[in-house]
Amino acid sequence: MKKTIFLIAASALWTSASAGNVQIQVLDRDGKPVADAVVVVYPGSTAGTAPSLLxxxxxxxxxxxxxxxxxxxxxxxxxxxxxxxxxxxxxxxxxxxxxxxxxxxxxxxxxxxxxxxxxxxxxxxxxxxxxxxxxxxxxxxxxxxxxxxxTDSPWTIKTDTDGIARFTAVPDGTAQVRVWHAEQLVDLPRKSLTVVPSPVLDTVQLSVVPRVRRAPPASPGNNNAPGGPMGGYS
Ligand SMILES: [Cu+2]
The missing domain is CATH 2.60.40.420 (Cupredoxins -  blue copper proteins)
Structure with a gap:
């Protein structure tokens, strides 16, 4: 009887073991959220299904x-x-x-x-x-x-406008986190993360302040004008 109970408990534990939600927020040197950073998670276990994030x-x-x-x-x-x-x-x-x-x-x-x-x-x-x-x-x-x-991991997404990359169902264990940003020229060290069934939140700070990406031209169609500044090359 004891043995049966143990098996049930172990099976419940195993089932919930892949339910860890991981949120990584990327901040710039001044502590402001950074969008369009790439966050790569290398799960400690490759058990379970790879996500379709890409x-x-x-x-x-x-x-x-x-x-x-x-x-x-x-x-x-x-x-x-x-x-x-x-x-x-x-x-x-x-x-x-x-x-x-x-x-x-x-x-x-x-x-x-x-x-x-x-x-x-x-x-x-x-x-x-x-x-x-x-x-x-x-x-x-x-x-x-x-x-x-x-990327070399299916667990890869870009940060949203809040600077957050949200992963669901990351396998439990010690995961490595890599953050990449186009203007972060010196690679940041990877960060270790213990993924558990309850949500895991962490932040990674860049050592730079990315310049704000160039906004689209204010007047629509301006760049499309025939003979405009872009029309001159051959
Ligand atoms: Cu071009």
């Missing part, structure tokens, strides 16, 4: 001289589509960012024609095979910057 086939638009979204998170092997919504050409380049830049990781270049009236936007696809950070730029427009974070 888009299977995301699109990065080139719109009004920006990459939208500015930061895209994918798993290795994901095909990313680049679509040019501007009336002028973009010449998108992708290169390994950071320390990996010195390695032999191949980059990519995509020349995307400007969108003509009544025509579909031109687009191109790139498959990103290995984990790492890809810096996106445009050969024609030096101000354009974007990033693709190719």
């Amino acid at each position: 888009q299977a086939s995301p699109t990065i638009e080139q719109e009004k001289m920006r990459f939208l979204p500015a930061v895209t998170v994918v798993q290795p092997g994901t095909t990313v589509r680049f679509t040019n919504q501007d009336r002028w050409d973009h010449h998108v380049r992708g290169a390994a960012a950071g320390l990996a830049a010195a390695s032999a990781t191949a980059g990519f270049e995509l020349r995307l024609a400007g969108k003509a009236d009544g025509k579909p936007a031109s687009s191109s696809e790139v498959k990103l095979d290995s984990a790492g950070v890809v810096l996106l730029s445009c050969h024609l427009h030096g101000s354009m910057r974007g990033h693709v974070f190719v």
